[in-house]
Amino acid sequence: MSVQEKKGKDPGGRGLKIVRYRIVFTKRDYETTLKEGEEALNDFTEAAAFAQLKMAQFVRDLKQDGGIRPKVWRDKNYPQGVNGDLYHKIPDEDRKYVRVIFAVLYRSDGGTNIGGGE
Numbered sequence: 001m002s003v004q005e006k007k008g009k010d011p012g013g014r015g016l017k018i019v020r021y022r023i024v025f026t027k028r029d030y031e032t033t034l035k036e037g038e039e040a041l042n043d044f045t046e047a048a049a050f051a052q053l054k055m056a057q058f059v060r061d062l063k064q065d066g067g068i069r070p071k072v073w074r075d076k077n078y079p080q081g082v083n084g085d086l087y088h089k090i091p092d093e094d095r096k097y098v099r100v101i102f103a104v105l106y107r108s109d110g111g112t113n114i115g116g117g118e
Contacts (some may be wrong), residue, residue, distance in 0.1 A: 015109045017041045019050065021102035023058050025070075027094055030078055032070040034058070034098070038105070051100040058098075063088060 023035040035058055041050075061067075066086035073079070079091050090098055 015042075015107065017045075017104050017108075018106040019102050020105050021050075021054055021100060023054065024099050024101060025090075025094075025097050026099055027097040030072060030076065030097075032072050034067065034070070047102075050102065054100045054102075055098070062090075 018038060018040055020038045021036065022033050025032050025034055045053075066088045068085055069078075069082065069087050073087075074085070079087055079089075079094075
């Protein structure tokens, strides 16, 4: 069994990849992490497609369930008009400040049985 460990930014290629991602808000004085996680990918996934998928999932979840306003936002009463701890959307004029960043933590070139067994 041969496993190559490769780190980097591109989740493309065949085989198993473990990807850590963050959805961040980069507006000056309001910077924060909105969501973070790790995901195992076994499909061929290009970087742009992965980022688009994570952004679409974030927006969908935000609309359905809301998100907890980060402390920096509560302290500055952002977004305007939101009271309480939940928000359900990013103001249209500030959507440009939402970014997906990620890194491939682990990469297997395929054909490896992770977790044991034959």
